[in-house]
Amino acid sequence: MAETFMARILITSAIPYINGIKHLGNLVGSQLPADLFARYNRARGHEVMFICATDEHGTPAELAAAKAGKPVAEYCAEMHAIQSDIADRFGLSFDHFGRSSSDRNKALTQHFAGQLADNGYIAEVAEKQVYSNADGRFLPDRYIEGTCPNCGYDKARGDQCENCTKQLDPTDLINPRSAISGSTDLEVRETKHLFLRQSALKDQLDAWIDSKTDWPVLTTSIAKKWLHDGDGLQDRGITRDLDWGVPVKRGSEDWPGMEGKVFYVWFDAPIEYIAGTAEWADANGKSDADWERWWRTDKGADDVRYVQFMGKDNVPFHTLSFPATIMGSGEPWKLVDYIKSFNYLNYDGGQFSTSQGRGVFMDQALEILPADYWRWWLLSHAPETSDAEFTWENFQAGVNKDLADVLGNFVSRVTKFCRSKFGEEVPDGGSYGPEEQALISDLQSRLEAYQAHLDAIEVRKAAAELRAIWVAGNEYLQAAAPWAAFKTDPDRAAAIIRLSLNLIPVYAVLSAPFIPDASEKMLRAMKAETTAWPEQMHSALSMLSAGHAFEVPDNLFTKIEDASRMEWQERFAGTRA
RNA sequence: GGCGUGGUAGCUCAGCUGGUUAGAGCGCACGACUCAUAAUCGUGAGGUCGAGAGUUCAAGUCUCUCCCACGCCA
Known part of the structure; x- marks a missing residue:
């Protein structure tokens, strides 16, 4: 044996959203390279914790469930099982594939909110928002349509008129209506929301990013831009008037004035990395100490190297928002050591498109060829320096x-x-x-x-x-x-x-x-x-000595024929069946 | 419009803090071999490094301007 240095490596992949099966562009941008890194480090004898999960909260999940005619919790449970199965068949070797809707994540999200509030990093902001009586809910900007007061375009959205590009306030619209139900029975109500005071942590974040000299330029340039662009890092709302999500609580206490609200999905999603590790402990009969040694620097995590994998669209949340949550908590949680971010994979001259069903989706890929074929090609062409x-x-x-x-x-x-x-x-x-x-x-x-x-x-x-x-x-x-x-x-x-x-x-x-x-x-x-x-x-190279028996295996890989290639090219060009 | 990332052989891409004849794989041409999934191995032809100007003894590699692609934001 040569060196026997054994490191502890915590690996997380950006968590895929629950509604639907992901395409190959999503796969190569986070889960697949994360799996490569996890498998390699395990093979080298290091102790690895590889966590992923489904991101289940928010309006898109509600809408997708409604479309499927199912309660949202049931819909999410089914979709999680499907995504978990596909990940498994792609050989993604997660130690745990969790769910952001888990009890662990609810409790942790509420805990972080409470800590942040105690430390003065939460602001309560009252705003006027449009409420739809027919839909029984507040309507975020893009869920309101009406006539633009500027150009008269009749399908202007609450935040902006697509026709004249003028920015709007929902209350500016003439004849506003719900984009969900079309109802015009709307009223403006005052509602209170919580904001994470990222601006108060700006200098701390800036210094932290500056200390990461070995990060990919893609990662740091995006972070720097958000930190310094315009008026600098902005506070962000972390609550929404929705049903499906983590109920707003201050730790385990009720939060006066926030009844019926949930945390916004971007706040609770990254916390699921931690919660997912706790779910791993629960699922494997481990104690809290067993997962805390990965996340709490006061409980053994100070020698852990934490690496995150994600597509470039996720970089702001992972370089700023989530670290702000960790830093602002005032508790010794593990901050990320290295962020590996990826550009996009394009498909045959255009983009992969979930909404248009353009490109190859994970389940379809496995229908036509074994996982190894995809893994090899995708990884050997990973969009590291630019879009691929x-x-x-x-x-x-x-x-x-x-x-x-x-x-x-x-x-x-x-x-x-x-x-x-x-x-x-x-x-x-x-x-x-x-x-x-x-x-x-x-x-x-x-x-x-x-x-x-x-x-x-x-x-x-x-x-x-x-x-x-x-x-x-x-x-x-x-x-x-x-x-x-x-x-x-x-x-x-x-x-x-x-x-x-x-x-x-x-x-x-x-x-x-x-x-x-x-x-x-x-x-x-x-x-x-x-x-x-x-x-x-x-x-x-002398492990197999003379006399060691072996078998001639079947061909490891079958070549792709031109006919198959053309058939697939045709099949995946348009809309997903 | 602002910002970001790119623009290197037919294709996909390497080229760190500037330094000899700009690299790899694929494809192509030619040759070798015949064990193997008509596979393998070798050799070669292909590039004024998006355009222009500047700094320097020296620039793909730094500066400025412009063009193009993609993305983000507004």
Whole structure:
């Protein structure tokens, strides 16, 4: 064993909204790279806590439930089960996939609000808002329509007229009506809301962001912009007049004047990272101390490295709002150490669109190909530095070349050659010479580069290095040419094949964070006893000794035919069925 | 309109604090090999690094202006 330093790593992925199945752009922007990082760190022997959840509160969930003709709680429970199942089939190895509607999150959200209020970071603001008697609810700006007083456009929204772009106040509208029911039975009522005084924490946040010199520019530039743009960081409302959400309470106490209100979804959603860890403890018969050691720096979390994954649209909440909640609480909660943010993945020249059903959604992806194919392509093309582009041609080429030709075919040619010349066991005879030493040394340096990229969460670079590691096997085999050696010097061929067979379990372990299912098949075929990470190539490549039995596996990957590609291209171009 | 991020070979992308003939993979051409999923390996042809100006002994890499794409905000 080399170094045995064991770190503790807390990983969270931005939590997907509950209404509906996410598309591949959502997947590659948070959950998938988070899973890569979690799997890699577990493989290196670190202690990992990987948490995700569904984000269930807010108006869209209510509307989606209404559309489905179900009570919102029932709708959310069903959708959570569906999303959980799909995540599982994609190999997303969450330690827990929680729900922001959990009791744990309710209690924690109320707790944070109480702490913030005690510390003076909550302001109560009275505002006038439009109330719809027919709908029995307040109408947020965009749920009111009417005639624009400026240009006469009759479908102006409460916040802005789309026709003349003039900003409006809902009370400016002529003949206002509810966008939900169309009712004109509206009245202006005074209502009170809570605001998180982010502006009071601005300097603290600014200094904190400044201290994060190793963060991606995408992350810090967005944070800086919100901190300094215009009048600087603004206070934000954290409550809404809705039914579905965390009831507003000050800790466990009622909050006078806030009866019937709930916390706004952006306030309670990130708290679910903590609550989700508590849910993990509950689900696994653990104690509070077991989850608190990940989150409370006074209870063991001071040596935890906390890494968040998210798309760029989520950066403001994670660099400012959620940290403001943590800082303002005055309690020793763990702040994020590193934020890995992603740009968007575009689909065939346009955007993935949930509303238009454009692109490939997670369930559809698994209908047509195994998870590994998607995982590999998406991760090796992750939109790290700029928006990236999914095209079916690129996808087909990447999968066929990298997975089928380079990796899959390597396993195939080595195992089949061995079976035909030596039988299905690792052959004896010969010894490793200069060519073998050169390969081992090359792989050792590539291994170190691969690890460095994964440690730095450089996803695409890690994928490229992994691919180079696969290619090294083919290069070696081509140069060593055991099929030629076998005719004149069978012992030499045996040595070459012995090393080549040993490459397979090493490839399996190194590739597992990207393509866990194929890795599993490789290990099973080779009947490998250990799945330990190959810290040293020299020893890792002699794990399978002469006489070790194996089986020739079925082809690991099937190539994508042109006909299939064109069929899918057609199928996913338009509207989701 | 303001802000942000990009604009590097046909395609997808690397290029840190400026320094020899600008890199990788795919695709393409040619060659080698024949164990393997018509797979693999090698060689090569492709770029005035969005445009223009400036700083410098030296700029893809810094400054300014402009153009384009995408995104956010208003």
